[in-house]
Amino acid sequence: MSDRSAPDTGRLKEWEDRTEVPLFAAALVFLTGYAVRVLAPLGSQPWRDIALALVAATWLLFVVDYVVRLRLSGLGARFVHTHWLDTAVVILPLLRPLRMVKVYTAVQRRTDKPKLSLYARVMLYASLTSGLLGFSAALAVYHQEQGAPGSTIRTFGDAVWWACATLTTVGYGDAVPVTPGGRTIAAFLMACGLALLGAVTGSFSSWLVELFRREDEKRPPGSA
Structure with a gap:
């Protein structure tokens, strides 16, 4: 009988390899959106709203990636501690x-x-x-x-x-x-x-x- 809770390292590695470049691009988009929110004057609309939408969308993408990694790892709650850097990145995308x-x-x-x-x-x-x-x-x-x-x-x-x-x-x-x-x-x-x-x-x-x-x-x- 196989252990369904065992980590699927093959699928996890495949997911990480496929998402490395897109997530790096998303991180640059997040940083750009955050920069516009911080540096743009308060009255510069709609750019500040667009920047906020980009920040929210890319952060949601990071959350989805984290959830997929957690499920593929098979570690459950232990994933939070063993992959603390991934957890910190989701909380603070910067x-x-x-x-x-x-x-x-x-x-x-x-x-x-x-x-x-x-x-x-x-x-x-x-x-x-x-x-x-x-x-x-x-x-x-x-x-x-x-x-x-x-x-x-x-x-x-x-x-x-x-x-x-x-x-x-x-x-x-x-x-x-x-x-x-x-x-x-x-x-x-x-x-x-x-x-x-x-x-x-x-x-x-x-x-x-x-x-x-x-x-x-x-x-x-x-x-x-």
Whole structure:
């Protein structure tokens, strides 16, 4: 007798492979809609309404994808804990760029594959994640900080400058969030910045080591 609750990893992987590109495109649409809602003036209709519709539609798409993943996994309520990143992305879709970090974990396990292309791919994905995450954080912080008493982030340009300084762990201190929501976003972005910076620098260092090792193997024995 088969266990109907056992995870169907084959169908789950097939679903993830098929939906990866469409969901990435949907994430860009969500980010665009959210950007219009945050940056467009209050009286700019119907663009703000269209942006709100795009945000709602893409968020609903993320929810449907999450429900399908949950059912295909066969884990039931355990899926929420074992796939915490997917759960966080549904609650806060602006975190969707963090799904690319899974690529870095997968690369570490594939030691039998050519490392040069994999390292380059990790650096590309980590850089893209940093850019999208920084832009998302700048939007979210600007949404929280604009008009707040004592805020030093008065324009979206200030928010972008703050996000760049935070992601690169520079932290000039000339633009800092003062609201509870803004500071929560800042703490999260600082942690992500350290992780992404470590992924990029670690992969680049490993790529250089691998490159030099291959060059040494090509030299004739006894050559200087």
